[in-house]
Amino acid sequence: MKKTLIFISVILLSVFSCVNTSNEKTDSTNEKVKEKNACDEFLAHYEQWADKYFNAIEDYINNPSDEEIGARYMELMQQAMDWSNEWIELVECADDEEYKQRFEEISLEIEDKIRELQL
Numbered sequence: 001m002k003k004t005l006i007f008i009s010v011i012l013l014s015v016f017s018c019v020n021t022s023n024e025k026t027d028s029t030n031e032k033v034k035e036k037n038a039c040d041e042f043l044a045h046y047e048q049w050a051d052k053y054f055n056a057i058e059d060y061i062n063n064p065s066d067e068e069i070g071a072r073y074m075e076l077m078q079q080a081m082d083w084s085n086e087w088i089e090l091v092e093c094a095d096d097e098e099y100k101q102r103f104e105e106i107s108l109e110i111e112d113k114i115r116e117l118q119l
Contacts, residue, residue: 038090038092038093039090039092039093039096039099042086042087042090042093043093043099043102043103043106046083046087046103046106047106049076049079049083050106050109050110052076053076053080053110054110054113056069056072056073056076057073057113057114057117058117059072059073060073061117087103
């Protein structure tokens with residue numbers, strides 16, 4: 001009887017440890033999906049910001065004396081630093097080659113536009 005209880009205990013322990021491992025894997029997978037979603041969302045917002053920045057630069061060049069355009073341009077310039085800092089904080093994105101490449105592509109587009117406009 002004692003051997004039977006020990007055998008059942010071992011089986012139950014094995015089953016519970018497998019279930020626990022399965023839950024841990026699911027949690028890990030869910031976290032990775034959330035991280036990827038955060039990375040995708042960040043890059044989508046960064047690209048939208050870049051478009052706004054391009055428009056602001058062109059508006060500013062066409063009408064540098066407009067105070068509203070100047071204020072919008074300065075606000076976007078300040079946000080540029082925020083984007084870099086936020087990227088650094090998103091370690092899981094910065095370490096992923098696919099996201100790193102996309103971030104660099106958007107950044108190069110910004111640099112090219114600035115060069116094109118001779119700023």
